[in-house]
Amino acid sequence: WLRWPIHYRITIFVLLIILVFGELISLVEPKEFPTIFDGIWWAVVTVSTVGFGDYVPKTYLGKGIAMIMILAGASFVTAYFATISAAAIKRQNSYAEGAV
Amino acid sequence: WLRWPIHYRITIFVLLIILVFGELISLVEPKEFPTIFDGIWWAVVTVSTVGFGDYVPKTYLGKGIAMIMILAGASFVTAYFATISAAAIKRQNSYAEGAV
Amino acid sequence: WLRWPIHYRITIFVLLIILVFGELISLVEPKEFPTIFDGIWWAVVTVSTVGFGDYVPKTYLGKGIAMIMILAGASFVTAYFATISAAAIKRQNSYAEGAV
Amino acid sequence: WLRWPIHYRITIFVLLIILVFGELISLVEPKEFPTIFDGIWWAVVTVSTVGFGDYVPKTYLGKGIAMIMILAGASFVTAYFATISAAAIKRQNSYAEGAV
Numbered sequence: 001w002l003r004w005p006i007h008y009r010i011t012i013f014v015l016l017i018i019l020v021f022g023e024l025i026s027l028v029e030p031k032e033f034p035t036i037f038d039g040i041w042w043a044v045v046t047v048s049t050v051g052f053g054d055y056v057p058k059t060y061l062g063k064g065i066a067m068i069m070i071l072a073g074a075s076f077v078t079a080y081f082a083t084i085s086a087a088a089i090k091r092q093n094s095y096a097e098g099a100v
Numbered sequence: 101w102l103r104w105p106i107h108y109r110i111t112i113f114v115l116l117i118i119l120v121f122g123e124l125i126s127l128v129e130p131k132e133f134p135t136i137f138d139g140i141w142w143a144v145v146t147v148s149t150v151g152f153g154d155y156v157p158k159t160y161l162g163k164g165i166a167m168i169m170i171l172a173g174a175s176f177v178t179a180y181f182a183t184i185s186a187a188a189i190k191r192q193n194s195y196a197e198g199a200v
Numbered sequence: 201w202l203r204w205p206i207h208y209r210i211t212i213f214v215l216l217i218i219l220v221f222g223e224l225i226s227l228v229e230p231k232e233f234p235t236i237f238d239g240i241w242w243a244v245v246t247v248s249t250v251g252f253g254d255y256v257p258k259t260y261l262g263k264g265i266a267m268i269m270i271l272a273g274a275s276f277v278t279a280y281f282a283t284i285s286a287a288a289i290k291r292q293n294s295y296a297e298g299a300v
Numbered sequence: 301w302l303r304w305p306i307h308y309r310i311t312i313f314v315l316l317i318i319l320v321f322g323e324l325i326s327l328v329e330p331k332e333f334p335t336i337f338d339g340i341w342w343a344v345v346t347v348s349t350v351g352f353g354d355y356v357p358k359t360y361l362g363k364g365i366a367m368i369m370i371l372a373g374a375s376f377v378t379a380y381f382a383t384i385s386a387a388a389i390k391r392q393n394s395y396a397e398g399a400v
């Protein structure tokens with residue numbers, strides 16, 4: 001899959017981070033994150049650096065997992081945001097130039 | 101409108117995202133977002149990744165809409181922030197060089 | 201001052217945004233922001249997109265001012281973050297190459 | 301250490317900011333940040349601009365330290381996010397081209 005366009009690979013990677021860490025946090029802190037959906041919602045809100053604060057890990061283990069997700073995962077979300085918008089702008093410019 | 105400068109198009113696109121998702125969330129969760137103004141305020145705060153947490157969707161549908169807005173919309177706001185500041189810097193440099 | 205390096209000008213511009221909007225919000229919403237220091241603290245937290253949610257405007261006018269600050273100001277803070285880190289990296293590389 | 305790759309140096313710098321400011325805030329506001337772990341958790345959440353709002357400094361000194369960390373430190377975290385993701389993308393492309 002290394003031949004796929006870079007924004008496809010980053011999108012899949014970002015979705016994987018959200019699913020893995022969302023499920024992980026709901027396993028580690030079932031009291032704060034009762035369902036996997038709660039975990040995924042928290043992972044999207046955190047890794048995008050929105051951070052509403054409606055769900056927050058309370059234990060050392062939960063906070064440790066969250067710190068790893070923020071420091072490792074947020075860089076891919078930054079890359080995701082940058083490549084998605086770059087791809088959209090490029091496609092628009094291609095239309096404008098009549099190349100598509 | 102594809103011939104317009106890129107930062108005009110992105111500005112209009114960002115304002116459209118804010119208006120559409122702001123109205124949508126106030127329709128879907130009228131209890132948490134009583135007026136459309138509340139929805140627009142929440143959309144600006146969320147899509148810019150500020151995320152105060154004063155307004156947060158509570159239902160599955162509301163959270164689903166919010167996740168789509170964050171993952172799809174925040175990339176355009178990132179592009180918006182980057183192009184607006186690039187345009188401002190360019191204009192200042194043009195003044196400095198006496199080109200304008 | 202257009203001959204000054206770009207990261208000096210952006211730093212001054214960002215500090216101006218923080219001071220002006222910090223004072224403005226404490227004038228418009230004295231109940232939520234009792235002192236100018238509270239307003240400046242809120243402006244730094246908001247314009248950097250940290251958004252703790254400890255101080256949040258409650259009135260239409262306060263939220264309107266905040267939305268303008270976010271949509272107009274955050275782009276300059278993005279530029280500020282980018283140029284400050286670029287300048288720091290450049291200086292380190294210059295040292296490494298023995299050019300300074 | 302100026303000969304090390306740029307993303308190594310930035311990673312170390314970001315970890316230093318987190319450790320120094322995390323310990324500093326727990327010394328200055330022991331009531332809000334009872335342990336150094338609480339301080340480090342808050343520093344990671346703040347400097348990444350997630351900003352949950354579960355821990356917030358309450359005193360003038362604590363808020364002053366936080367503002368310095370946000371305005372000075374967040375630019376390095378932005379650079380960290382950008383270089384980490386750029387390094388990851390480059391390595392993937394090298395694999396794809398069969399160069400590694």
Ligand SMILES: [K+]
Nearest residue numbers: 050150250350
């Ligand atoms: K935030």
Ligand SMILES: [K+]
Nearest residue numbers: 051151251351
């Ligand atoms: K936040």
